[in-house]
Amino acid sequence: MKKYLALCLVVLLALGMVGIVGCNSGDKPPVSQEGNQAADDSQQYKGQKLTLFVAAGMKKPMDEIIAGFQAKTGAVVSVNYGPSGGLYAQIDQGQPCDLYYSADWIYIDKVEQAEKLEKSRKFLKDNVVLAVSDTGAAKVNNINDLTKPDVSLVLADPQAPVGVYAENALRALKVWDKLGDNIKARPTTVNQVAIMVKEDQVDAGLLFSSVARGNELKVVETIDEKDSGEIVFGCAAIKGGKSELAAAFMDYASENVNVFEKYGWKAYE
Amino acid sequence: MLKVQGISKSYNRERVLENVSLEVSPEIKALIGLNGSGKSTLLKIIAGIVPLDQGKVWLGDEEVTRQPPEKRNVGYVPQNPALFQHLTVDENIRYGLRNGRGTENVVQEMVELMDLKEVLHKKPSELSGGYKSRTCLARALVPRPRVMLLDEPLNGMDAALKEKMLPEFRKVLKASGIPVLFVTHDVREAELVADSFAVIHDGQVHAVGGAEEAFHKMCTGSLGGE
Amino acid sequence: MNKAVINSIFLPLFFLLVVFPVIALVINLDVQGIQATMADAFFWISVRNTVIAAALAALLGLVVAIGFSYYYLFYQDSIIYRIANLFNDLPIALPHTVAGLALLLAFGRKTCGFLGETGAAFTLLAVVLAMFFVSYSLAARTLVSGVDQMEKEVVDVARTLGDNTAQAYFRVVLPMMGEAIFSGFILGFSRSVSEFAAVIMFGGNLPGSTQVLASYVFTKVEVGDLDMAVTAAVFCVLLSLVIVSVLSFRRVRHA
Numbered sequence: 001m002k003k004y005l006a007l008c009l010v011v012l013l014a015l016g017m018v019g020i021v022g023c024n025s026g027d028k029p030p031v032s033q034e035g036n037q038a039a040d041d042s043q044q045y046k047g048q049k050l051t052l053f054v055a056a057g058m059k060k061p062m063d064e065i066i067a068g069f070q071a072k073t074g075a076v077v078s079v080n081y082g083p084s085g086g087l088y089a090q091i092d093q094g095q096p097c098d099l100y101y102s103a104d105w106i107y108i109d110k111v112e113q114a115e116k117l118e119k120s121r122k123f124l125k126d127n128v129v130l131a132v133s134d135t136g137a138a139k140v141n142n143i144n145d146l147t148k149p150d151v152s153l154v155l156a157d158p159q160a161p162v163g164v165y166a167e168n169a170l171r172a173l174k175v176w177d178k179l180g181d182n183i184k185a186r187p188t189t190v191n192q193v194a195i196m197v198k199e200d201q202v203d204a205g206l207l208f209s210s211v212a213r214g215n216e217l218k219v220v221e222t223i224d225e226k227d228s229g230e231i232v233f234g235c236a237a238i239k240g241g242k243s244e245l246a247a248a249f250m251d252y253a254s255e256n257v258n259v260f261e262k263y264g265w266k267a268y269e
Numbered sequence: 270m271l272k273v274q275g276i277s278k279s280y281n282r283e284r285v286l287e288n289v290s291l292e293v294s295p296e297i298k299a300l301i302g303l304n305g306s307g308k309s310t311l312l313k314i315i316a317g318i319v320p321l322d323q324g325k326v327w328l329g330d331e332e333v334t335r336q337p338p339e340k341r342n343v344g345y346v347p348q349n350p351a352l353f354q355h356l357t358v359d360e361n362i363r364y365g366l367r368n369g370r371g372t373e374n375v376v377q378e379m380v381e382l383m384d385l386k387e388v389l390h391k392k393p394s395e396l397s398g399g400y401k402s403r404t405c406l407a408r409a410l411v412p413r414p415r416v417m418l419l420d421e422p423l424n425g426m427d428a429a430l431k432e433k434m435l436p437e438f439r440k441v442l443k444a445s446g447i448p449v450l451f452v453t454h455d456v457r458e459a460e461l462v463a464d465s466f467a468v469i470h471d472g473q474v475h476a477v478g479g480a481e482e483a484f485h486k487m488c489t490g491s492l493g494g495e
Numbered sequence: 496m497n498k499a500v501i502n503s504i505f506l507p508l509f510f511l512l513v514v515f516p517v518i519a520l521v522i523n524l525d526v527q528g529i530q531a532t533m534a535d536a537f538f539w540i541s542v543r544n545t546v547i548a549a550a551l552a553a554l555l556g557l558v559v560a561i562g563f564s565y566y567y568l569f570y571q572d573s574i575i576y577r578i579a580n581l582f583n584d585l586p587i588a589l590p591h592t593v594a595g596l597a598l599l600l601a602f603g604r605k606t607c608g609f610l611g612e613t614g615a616a617f618t619l620l621a622v623v624l625a626m627f628f629v630s631y632s633l634a635a636r637t638l639v640s641g642v643d644q645m646e647k648e649v650v651d652v653a654r655t656l657g658d659n660t661a662q663a664y665f666r667v668v669l670p671m672m673g674e675a676i677f678s679g680f681i682l683g684f685s686r687s688v689s690e691f692a693a694v695i696m697f698g699g700n701l702p703g704s705t706q707v708l709a710s711y712v713f714t715k716v717e718v719g720d721l722d723m724a725v726t727a728a729v730f731c732v733l734l735s736l737v738i739v740s741v742l743s744f745r746r747v748r749h750a
Contacts (some may be wrong), residue, residue, distance in 0.1 A: 071748065085718065088715060159714045184613050184699055185613075185698075185699030188695055192696060195596065199603070200605060201613060338655050341655070345655040347648040347652060349646070351646060370660065436715070
């Protein structure tokens, strides 16, 4: 009897795990469909599933795009939001993905080098901006003010693309070596940078214009792309995935780039 | 003089002691009862370790009902020796000195009396049952307490050892000249050590004449003509 | 039911889910990665910072836990204990970034501006506090468990010999809880070493001063220096193994 019970337990455990794996690789219920009048009757991709990886910074506009796309085509989109680098690592390890949106074109290049690229497109442009907190507004008006003593600055760690661009900008503008110990923190995501500035825990922060606008931060200077590097958000359809469906989504997003502009990005021309 | 009056105590709505009154003059009184009769609880209440629900406790002329245990100056020997494992026998015995209780002379006296010279430097884990009990008794007597409370101090010893230790205990306790309340379920033990007897049954205490009567009352709970 | 049945269930699960991932790490070690990591000053600084901060956090956790179990032993009916008990397990229930944010708001420059430009935040002290915050509960639980397993008569006797509750606690209870105290420290230390979200948010994650080992590994993964990440990760594993071995060794000695 006890043997039987133990066997049942193991089988249950195994089934449970299979169930969890099955659930994860799939089916999020479709995002709500309000707000899209352009519902096309064609529903040409009805029932098909698109696996989408998107850099976390693009969540708000992307949620709207996904809702619209699902309503228009009848497809079901399963989206995975995460850091650009982490998402790339997953793709590189063979996680199934049809379409990948990255906050840094460098990862699209990596997809190509890994020979997993089907089709790519440069999608949005962004800038690094210098934002200040309530206390910082009195001390910092431009990049050079960052070298003043008693100024506290935050930028992201290199694992977030914005951290790399911010550091590039500071070096190009010959400010990096004069900062002394003014850099107080280098958290791992751009959102943490925004929180620290917003909560007035530091005087200033370097982050993407889109994120700064999203958090209603006061921006005192916009960094030219010649100093930070061209910041291109791009997308890549992954080889071996559903290329037709991915292409359809890419086109849909590009047609609706105004949604992104609403959140602070610029379309890539 | 030890006196308790009207002690009642309940644990989780279960009555453990019911209106217990008892007096112990400078003598050894055995309180005989089966396990679960409330005898250990009574000792703990007198020592101040467990709070009572109703009743009063006197040590000498002083009412100590509200006093915390560290102020009462009672000697307590619990059921298992409860020696301080991280201290040597010597350090155990002189523990009371840290709080200004007892003197160096008394320590020496106890060591002599209980024949503990050989084991002073040893740790409790290295001792046999007999030495453990003796150390425990010595430790309780050093601070010159007003009253001694012993809860089956020879629990777990074989009969031969008990026969040897009991007269020793009696001798030491009588020499101290203070009231001693000695709790046990073993009537034979009580016979060997005590001057007077009482029985505790179902939370109630009754005085009895001798050991035989005690045994009978303990087992049957019959009150007879009290 | 016999031993063979238990073996056939336990062993595969254990090796697959616990041992194999560690082996996978070690197999992926790369000589260049090892060389690069060993040569990276930031790696060694993060190791040093992590070990020092975790030790301090564990010590602080012990001190507070010792206080908590005093109330647990003697004053369970008091308000102090009830409030403390309520909050005791809260830090563990909080998502780590939330914990970090809470600490930042509590001790950042808006409240602790007098301590410095950024208050207590973004300093090694902040790293210690963040680690303490997430590991304290473990130390408290361990000590409480130690108190439970102790024979209470010993405390009773000490009190009849004249000790008040505090004296009895320090002279008799704590010395007898050596094992629990040691375990509490080790658990606190291990938990602190593996913490990073709260530490990043409140500590600042600055390479060369407030970056801890766990974050170092994570950054290396994200920027694609997988070889270095693996080396650092294996180093973490070795550090944990050393800690666990010390713990087992002491347990055996006291058995």
